[in-house]
Amino acid sequence: MVAGGxxxxxxxxRRDSIGGSAAVGAAxxxxxxxxxxxxxxxxxxxxxxxxxxxxxxxxxxxxxxxxLGGSRGIHAEAAVTIxxxxxxxxxxxxxxxxxxxxxxxxxxxxxxxxGISHWVAKxxxxxxxEWDARIINEIDNKLxxxxxxxxxxxxxxxxxxFDETEHGTRVRIHLQYDPxxxxxxxxxxxxxxxxxxxxxxxxxxxxKRLLExxxxxxxxxxxxxxxxxxxxxxxxxxxxxxxxxxxPLRAGAAR
Amino acid sequence: xxxxxWQGTNRIGVERVPDPAILNPRDAIVRVTSTAICxxxxxxxxxxxxxxxxxxxxxxxxxxxxxxxxxxxxxxQRGDRVIVPFPISCGSCWFCEHELYSCCDxxxxxxxxxxKFYGYSPAGLFGYSHMMGGYAGGQAQFxxxxxxxxxxxxxxxxxxxxxxxxxxxxxxxxYMAAENCNxxxxxxxxxxxxxxxxxxxxRSAFLLGAGRVIAIETVPERRRMAEAAGAETLDSMDPGVxxxxxxxxxxxGPDSCIDAVGMEAHGPHVDYYYDKAKxxxxxxxxxxSALRQAIHACRKGGTVSVPGxxxxxxxxxxxxxxVQKGLTIKSGQTxxxxxxxxxxxxxxxxxxxxxxxVTHRVSLDDAPRMYKTFRDKQDGCIKVVMKPH
Numbered sequence: 001m002v003a004g005g006x007x008x009x010x011x012x013x014r015r016d017s018i019g020g021s022a023a024v025g026a027a028x029x030x031x032x033x034x035x036x037x038x039x040x041x042x043x044x045x046x047x048x049x050x051x052x053x054x055x056x057x058x059x060x061x062x063x064x065x066x067x068l069g070g071s072r073g074i075h076a077e078a079a080v081t082i083x084x085x086x087x088x089x090x091x092x093x094x095x096x097x098x099x100x101x102x103x104x105x106x107x108x109x110x111x112x113x114x115g116i117s118h119w120v121a122k123x124x125x126x127x128x129x130e131w132d133a134r135i136i137n138e139i140d141n142k143l144x145x146x147x148x149x150x151x152x153x154x155x156x157x158x159x160x161x162f163d164e165t166e167h168g169t170r171v172r173i174h175l176q177y178d179p180x181x182x183x184x185x186x187x188x189x190x191x192x193x194x195x196x197x198x199x200x201x202x203x204x205x206x207x208k209r210l211l212e213x214x215x216x217x218x219x220x221x222x223x224x225x226x227x228x229x230x231x232x233x234x235x236x237x238x239x240x241x242x243x244x245x246x247x248p249l250r251a252g253a254a255r
Numbered sequence: 256x257x258x259x260x261w262q263g264t265n266r267i268g269v270e271r272v273p274d275p276a277i278l279n280p281r282d283a284i285v286r287v288t289s290t291a292i293c294x295x296x297x298x299x300x301x302x303x304x305x306x307x308x309x310x311x312x313x314x315x316x317x318x319x320x321x322x323x324x325x326x327x328x329x330x331x332q333r334g335d336r337v338i339v340p341f342p343i344s345c346g347s348c349w350f351c352e353h354e355l356y357s358c359c360d361x362x363x364x365x366x367x368x369x370x371k372f373y374g375y376s377p378a379g380l381f382g383y384s385h386m387m388g389g390y391a392g393g394q395a396q397f398x399x400x401x402x403x404x405x406x407x408x409x410x411x412x413x414x415x416x417x418x419x420x421x422x423x424x425x426x427x428x429x430y431m432a433a434e435n436c437n438x439x440x441x442x443x444x445x446x447x448x449x450x451x452x453x454x455x456x457x458r459s460a461f462l463l464g465a466g467r468v469i470a471i472e473t474v475p476e477r478r479r480m481a482e483a484a485g486a487e488t489l490d491s492m493d494p495g496v497x498x499x500x501x502x503x504x505x506x507x508g509p510d511s512c513i514d515a516v517g518m519e520a521h522g523p524h525v526d527y528y529y530d531k532a533k534x535x536x537x538x539x540x541x542x543x544s545a546l547r548q549a550i551h552a553c554r555k556g557g558t559v560s561v562p563g564x565x566x567x568x569x570x571x572x573x574x575x576x577x578v579q580k581g582l583t584i585k586s587g588q589t590x591x592x593x594x595x596x597x598x599x600x601x602x603x604x605x606x607x608x609x610x611x612x613v614t615h616r617v618s619l620d621d622a623p624r625m626y627k628t629f630r631d632k633q634d635g636c637i638k639v640v641m642k643p644h
Contacts, residue, residue, distance in 0.1 A: 083349045167349050202367065209361045213345045213402070214327065215279045217364045217379065222278065222391045222399055225260030225270035225310035 073155075073178035074189065076196040080204035083168040084211050090141045090162050092211060093171075102206035102216070104199065105191035117146070121154075123187050129153055154179050154188060171207070175200055257643065258312045258395035259622040264302035267623045272312065275391065275399035280327030283403030285339060289416040290317035290394050292622070292639045293424060294450045295517070295564045297630050299384065303518060304566050306368060306385040315341035315381040316423040317393025318416060321407070328404045337407035339400055340591035341424045342378040343390065346405035357588035362402060363388045372567070377588060394622060396643045408595045411603070417610035417640060418602055421455070425638075426609050427594040429455025429515070432562035433463050435585035436511035441466035445500055445509035445552060447491070447545040449477030451612050451638050452562050453515035457486045458607055460513075469503060471496055471548075473521075476635045480611070491545075494524065500552045508554030516545035517563025524548075526571065543569050550576050561586035612638040619643040 082089050092098055096117045100106040107120040107128060115135035120128050131152035137145040137159075147157035155178040163170045177192070179185035192199050209216050260270045275284055293316050298304050318338040321331050331337060344351050348360035359378035363369055366376035368386040379401075382392015391399065400407060410419040429452050436444055444460040446453050449472030457468050461484065470481035471491045478488040489499055500509060520542050521527060530542035549559050550573050559582055577584060601607050614637045617625055625639045 081349075083347065083352065198367070205366065209345075212347045213281070213361050215281060217343075217345075217362055217388075217401060218278055219364055219389045219391070220278070221276060223256075223258065223272040223275055223395075224308075224312060224391060225258065225262070225268065225272055227308065227310045 073176060074192050074196045075174075075176045076192070076200040077172070077174045078197060078201040078204050079170060079172040080201075080208050081165060081167045081170045082208045082211050086141045086162050086164050086169045089169040089171060089211060090144075093160055093162075093207075094138075094144055096146075102210055103203045104206075116149070119148075121188065121191055123191075127183075127187060129184055129187055131156065153184055171204065173200060173204060256396035257619055258391070259314060259619060259641075260309075261299060261307050261311045261313055262309055265300060267300065267313070267626045269620050269622055270310075272395070275395075275397050277323060277325045278399065279401060280325045281402050281404055282325040283321055283328055283331065283400045283407065284323040285317070285319040285337065285393075285398050285400055285407070286322045287317050287319040287393055287396060287398055287643045288336075289319070289420050290314050290619075290641050290643060291420060291423075291425075292316075292394070292626060292629055292641070294452060294629075295383075296626070298518060298564055298566065300626055300630065301519075304384050305372075306365075306387075306389075308385060308389075311382065311384075311389070312391040312395050313382045314392035314394025314398075315383055316420065316425070317381075317398060318410070318420050318423065319398075321403075322397065324403060330404050331407055331409065335407075335409055336412065337409055338419050338422045338595075339381070339393065339398070340406050340408070340422075340427075340595070341383075342380055342588055342591060343388065343401050344378055344405050344592060345402050351405070354590055354593045356590040356592045358590075365389055380588070394619065394641065394643075396619070406592065408592075408599075410599070414602060415610065417613050418608060419599070420640065421451070421609040421612065422591075422595055422598055422602075424589065424591065425451045425612070426455050426459075426598055426607075427591045428452050428562050428589040429457075430459040430462075430594055430598060431587075431589045432456045432513050432515065432560045433459035433465075435560040436460065436463075436513065436558050437583075438463045438465050438511065440464045442510040443467040443469065443504055444511050444513065445469045445471065445549070446481075446486070446513045446515055447471045447549055448515035448517075448563065449474065449481050449488075450515065453477075453513075454480055454484070454612050454637070455609070456513045456515050456562065457481055457484050461485060462601065462606065469500065469509065471545075474632050476614075477637060480637065483611075491521075496548060497552050504554070508552055508557065510554055511558040511560060512549035512553045513560045514546045514549045514563045518542060518565045520545040530570065543572065547571070547573055550582065553580065553582055555580045556582070558583040558585060560584075562589070613640050615639040617641055 096109040096111060099109050105121050107122045110118045112118055117133050119133055120130045123129060131154050132149045133146045134149060135146050141162055143159060143161045145159035148155055156176060158175045161172045177188050179188040206216050256272060256274050257269055258272045260268050262268045277284060296313055299307060321333050321335040321337060324332060342357040343362040344356040344359040345361040350358040350360050357378050363376045363379040365385050365388055369376035372386060379388025379390055381390050433456055438460060442465050444465045446456050446468060449470050457470055460468050468486040470486040470488045472478050472481060472488060473491045481488050489496055524544060526547060527544040530544060534542055553559050614635055615625060617639060619641050622641060628634055628636045629639055
């Protein structure tokens, strides 16, 4: 309620389109604050006990849009299948401090008490965005859902579902960030690049690789000949930073 | 160290580059004792495979002595003599668990790039473009080997480098091509291309029970090498290849056909010039006259096995013949790891000595010249082995 009010006040103060959308965005949060109606179970479809169809990512019940009151901001969903037991996959994710190991936009997540965690997103030139989130739903080996606390700089929510399939554990993630606009908003938008869905898919790919192989394959730091000229245009770097810099574990001796 | 680098279309150079280092816990560094130029390297040389960058270190057929291992590698150690399969495989994904090693889900750091081309990404390969992982290759004095607890395969000291080097690629590639034919005892197998993969396909077809192998190749020394293995040969520049195959098989056609030529086929027919014009105009990516002929010549209900490398979109593929004759088409990058114990046994038993294919033994510094010699099939060149130290 407070967050919604602040956002609305801030948004209305700005007489531009960004401020306007922030004000509209705030309406959903305000609604929630005012009614006290919790969409969480609706959003995650838990008590509906509905049989999920295979391969369906975006069923209504696991859609964080319901939680954040619309499709504004950055919304991404993706799925990956990991050849590891569901309990292991669930446990790894449930420890939010692991998330920055594979989620490109995160610098750090620290667990606090009682399901509260502190999130720090990466930013250029030392600028970072921080917020607190709490777990709003958790079912062992089935789902984890979280959302930012009211009053956080960034309104955000996420959920991840786990299912057993014959190819391994299927992980389906929904992420939504509803940045407030201005510099902070621009920063959050930049973290996800032009294609947030692809960014999240690359995050999940790293997650899978880390769990299946214990490492994230890389070529960063390997030798090459002179690089100038003749680069094929299709070989340029991706925007999602999947060529993350990595130092050698051990430097090669001069030969 | 010195390494063979791609410097642009049709430009190969030997450059001094930094030594490789262990980057991940499951890496190893191998001191390369022997490395070969593969026919598929020629597709990189002339720019047929996209996403090469100037300075990329080439080479995916190499072996040597383990120099160093990361903390996650327990099954090989410094001093071990190993051959290194050309696909990089993690050993733990669903595909590796099902022995589909060249389909490894995890080894390509640039999977997003391959997904744009192919929908899903195959395994990363050594020295074979950025969409295939951008890994530095093994035509160098040293090479970094990721997932070294899965790939490198120890070989006995009793065998020479040249006897085991081709376990890295061309022997298993020829063998998988023959295995994909599902050969029944006495079958007739036709093999297009008498290059190294074709040669190993011929010998593997016999090992797997073929009664008759017919090789289609125009270069005389390659035909002689095929004949030495017991194959009959036809000249691929002969416009009557189809009719000859039909007559030789009593009007039935070969039970299976192997296309060991790939994307840069040559031929006497008008379709070759059509492909050439289209690829030169960038309207198609592959020249496929060998594959067309293999499909056309195959008997009804037979199998066309394709170890030859194709990279993109194939024009005027006679798919009607595939459907109407009920053909099976099998292909894929080789799941090298799967075949190593079997093939090593063949070598140790003396059933095959893979060194038969080597025609040129040179130093690494000769690479630019040898790429050209190999490409132009000059000087009787069939297989080049380089000694980097």
